[in-house]
Amino acid sequence: MPLLDARSDRALLAAFRAGERQAFDELVRRHGDRLWSVALRVLRDPDDAADVVQDALLSAYRRAAGYRGEAEVSTWLHRIVVNRCIDRIRHERARPHVTLGRRHHLLHAAGDPAERTTTRLAVVDALGHLPVEQRLAVVLVDVEGYPVAEAAAILEVPVGTVKSRCARGRIRLAALLGHLREQA
Incomplete structure (x- = not known):
């Protein structure tokens, strides 16, 4: 098993741009799960x-020479993923179809497994009912735990926009998930 590379993300990207192909592999190891x-x-x-x-990641690999260093490497990578997610959602809206048996991988939590699964499925479903802009903000800030400023950088919008999208998304989620409070 190779030793972990102690270089910063910026140093790794610079090394990759200089021809060290393994440096990009380390960036993927560091950020792939969160992406x-x-x-x-x-x-x-x-x-x-x-x-x-x-x-x-393929796009980042190909466009690494264009990285300007205005944002952290992780923010740059997340922005590429967010853009691809938006593209995918737009594409799916343009071509409606029926899907059956979608499975969702969910986080672990304490409590009754059946109740926990039901709650998680309800939350995943409710997130799907949010407008894309609100869903992205809520996922980045509330689910993934990014600071609002970093989420704003990823989404390329002002901090206030992320805050308002989160607030509106939370209000919608509260309405969609109100039945969970009644069951508690």
């Missing part, structure tokens, strides 16, 4: 999320 997690929560399908992340 996939964001894509999964936005798209709600593991296969779609995997496709989007693969496409985004």
Whole structure:
């Protein structure tokens, strides 16, 4: 098993741009799981999320020379994934279809497994009812735990926009998930 590379993300990207192909592999190891997690929560399908992340990483690999260093490398990678998610959602809206048996990979939590699964499925479904802009903001800030400023950088919008999208998304989620409070 290779040793972990202690270089910063920027140093790794610079090394990759200088011809060290393994440096990009380290960036993928560092950020791949979180990129996939964001894509999964936005798209709600593991296969779609995997496709989007693969496409985004291929794009980052090819466009690394164009990285300007204005944002952190992780923010740059997340922005590419978010853009691919938006493209996928737009494409799916343009071509409606019926899907059966979608499976969702969910986070672990304490409590009764059946109740926990029911709650998670309800939350995943409710997230799917939010407008894309609100869903992206809520997923980045509330689900993935990004600071609002970093989410704003990823989404390329002002901090206030992320805050308002989260607030509106939370209000919609509260209405959609109110039945869960009644069951508690």
